Amino acid sequence: MYNILLSGVGGQGTVxxxxxIAAAALAKGLTVHTAETIGMAQRGGCVVSHVRIGENVxxxxxxxxxxxxxxxxxxxxxxxxACYLKKGGVIITSSSxxxxxxxxxxxxPYNADEMLEYLKTKGIKTYVVDADEIVRTLxxxxxxxxxxxxxxTVNCDIGITKEDIANAVVNTxxxxxxxxxxxxxxxxADISKEL
Numbered sequence: 001m002y003n004i005l006l007s008g009v010g011g012q013g014t015v016x017x018x019x020x021i022a023a024a025a026l027a028k029g030l031t032v033h034t035a036e037t038i039g040m041a042q043r044g045g046c047v048v049s050h051v052r053i054g055e056n057v058x059x060x061x062x063x064x065x066x067x068x069x070x071x072x073x074x075x076x077x078x079x080x081x082a083c084y085l086k087k088g089g090v091i092i093t094s095s096s097x098x099x100x101x102x103x104x105x106x107x108x109p110y111n112a113d114e115m116l117e118y119l120k121t122k123g124i125k126t127y128v129v130d131a132d133e134i135v136r137t138l139x140x141x142x143x144x145x146x147x148x149x150x151x152x153t154v155n156c157d158i159g160i161t162k163e164d165i166a167n168a169v170v171n172t173x174x175x176x177x178x179x180x181x182x183x184x185x186x187x188x189a190d191i192s193k194e195l
Contacts, residue, residue, distance in 0.1 A: 003086075004050075022073065027164065
C-alpha cells in the first residue's frame with residue numbers, strides 16, 4: 001500500500017495532481033482511494049489531497065504518521081503536514097513560498113528557506129524542486145504540480161512511474177496543456193535535489 005499526501009495553496013493544482021496519480025494507478029489496475037479537504041481553497045487557502053493506492057484500505061483519509069510521501073507545493077505546507085509522514089518517509093516540495101490569503105495580512109515574515117531548514121533539522125528526507133527554474137523555463141507556474149509529480153516518481157516508491165504519470169497527462173489533460181505538462185514532468189524529475 002502507498003499513502004501519498006499532497007498539500008498546497010488553492011489554485012496550485014493540488015487536486016489535479018492527485019487525480020493524475022489516481023488515473024495512473026487505475027490504468028495499472030491498482031485500487032485507489034482519494035479524498036480532498038479543500039476548506040478555503042477558492043480564496044487561496046490550504047488544500048490537502050489524500051491518495052491511497054493498494055488493497056485493504058478502509059478509508060480514503062491517511063492517518064497521521066502513515067504517509068509514505070508528502071508532495072508539498074510550497075515549504076510551509078510541507079512543515080504544516082509533516083505530522084502525516086511516517087518514519088522514513090519522504091517529502092517532495094517546491095522551493096518557493098506561496099502565502100495563503102489567510103496569512104497575507106499577518107505581520108509575521110515568512111521565509112521559505114527557514115521552512116526548508118526546519119525539515120532538514122528534523123532529519124526528514126526531503127527533495128526540493130526549484131520552482132523559479134520551472135517558471136523561467138516553461139513560462140508560468142501552472143505546471144509546477146506536474147513537476148513535483150516528476151520528482152516524486154524518481155525519488156520515491158509510490159507504485160507508479162514517471163511514464164505512468166505521462167500517460168495519465170496524455171489521457172486526461174486538455175490538449176493545449178499536454179506538451180507543457182510533459183516537459184514539466186521531465187523537468188521535475190531532472191532538477192529535484194535532496195535537501
